Amino acid sequence: MTVLLARRAVASADQNSDVRQAVTVRNVSKFFKSPQGSIVHALDNITLDFPAGSVTAIVGASGCGKSTLLRIIAGLETEHTGTASLDGAEITGPGLDRGIVFQDHRLLPWMTVEDNVALALHNLGARERNRVVEEKLSLVGLSGFKKSYPSQLSGGMAQRVAIARALAQKPKLLLLDEPFGALDAITRLEMQDELLAVQKHEGVTTILVTHDIEEALYLGDRIAVLSSRPGRLKALIDVNLSRPRSRGNADFAEMRLSLYEQFFRHGKDGH
Numbered sequence: 001m002t003v004l005l006a007r008r009a010v011a012s013a014d015q016n017s018d019v020r021q022a023v024t025v026r027n028v029s030k031f032f033k034s035p036q037g038s039i040v041h042a043l044d045n046i047t048l049d050f051p052a053g054s055v056t057a058i059v060g061a062s063g064c065g066k067s068t069l070l071r072i073i074a075g076l077e078t079e080h081t082g083t084a085s086l087d088g089a090e091i092t093g094p095g096l097d098r099g100i101v102f103q104d105h106r107l108l109p110w111m112t113v114e115d116n117v118a119l120a121l122h123n124l125g126a127r128e129r130n131r132v133v134e135e136k137l138s139l140v141g142l143s144g145f146k147k148s149y150p151s152q153l154s155g156g157m158a159q160r161v162a163i164a165r166a167l168a169q170k171p172k173l174l175l176l177d178e179p180f181g182a183l184d185a186i187t188r189l190e191m192q193d194e195l196l197a198v199q200k201h202e203g204v205t206t207i208l209v210t211h212d213i214e215e216a217l218y219l220g221d222r223i224a225v226l227s228s229r230p231g232r233l234k235a236l237i238d239v240n241l242s243r244p245r246s247r248g249n250a251d252f253a254e255m256r257l258s259l260y261e262q263f264f265r266h267g268k269d270g271h
């Protein structure tokens with residue numbers, strides 16, 4: 001396997017690093033009860049760190065627990081064993097220190113773009129609120145659409161507003177759950193570049209859940225691969241490709257192949 005694909009031992013993932021860890025997940029397991037009463041073992045003993053300022057992509061087959069892990073870090077899922085902490089403080093619920101973007105934009109349809117972005121800024125005075133809204137809309141290239149309503153935006157534009165809204169509250173963490181999953185292929189590629197530019201500008205620690213291995217490789221500093229039923233950390237991969245990355249580059253193609261092989265080696269679920 002290529003030297004570019006530096007796969008670490010999962011058990012010692014990240015524990016030998018001098019880099020500051022923004023998020024630490026320790027021995028997290030999660031069970032759900034299905035409506036029929038059966039027990040679903042969604043996550044099993046996940047231990048994983050997320051270095052400050054990095055982009056970590058989480059990949060794995062459908063149902064392997066990617067969103068559940070993200071929701072635990074978001075504080076939207078609190079009934080689990082083990083701990084998830086942000087800057088050393090245990091996560092016990094949602095908070096403004098975490099901005100979240102889902103596959104659907106979740107903008108409020110009766111509010112203008114600027115009011116949607118300002119949603120979590122009620123603690124600021126009007127002047128500062130306007131300044132932050134202008135700054136974030138400019139960052140995502142939508143300064144001219146402040147007065148528009150979500151129904152007047154394309155899918156890509158709506159996701160840009162959702163990203164601006166998530167960043168407006170100056171989060172420590174940007175959590176993205178399949179943010180480009182509903183977009184057409186071209187828009188998706190454009191949005192990936194825009195996300196990288198925005199992430200670099202803000203320096204925000206970012207966790208991205210995606211089905212798309214190429215997207216993970218294009219965006220991620222690291223890729224966490226989960227296996228399913230129960231969701232376990234199967235591999236943690238450093239993406240040692242220089243930026244800006246090119247999908248046509250031989251190293252990129254080689255790494256993509258290695259990842260696909262790993263993903264499908266024992267069946268898609270990684271058993």
Ligand SMILES: Nc1ncnc2c1ncn2[C@@H]1O[C@H](COP(=O)(O)OP(=O)(O)OP(=O)(O)O)[C@@H](O)[C@H]1O
Pocket residue numbers: 032033034035040041042060061062063064065066067068069211
């Ligand atoms: N609220 C819930 N109640 C019961 N089971 C749940 C609930 N949420 C998730 N699950 C189950 O937990 C497992 C993990 O779900 P999760 O949505 O985290 O997976 P995923 O990897 O994000 O899937 P996908 O890629 O399809 O979105 C699945 O088997 C799912 O059916």
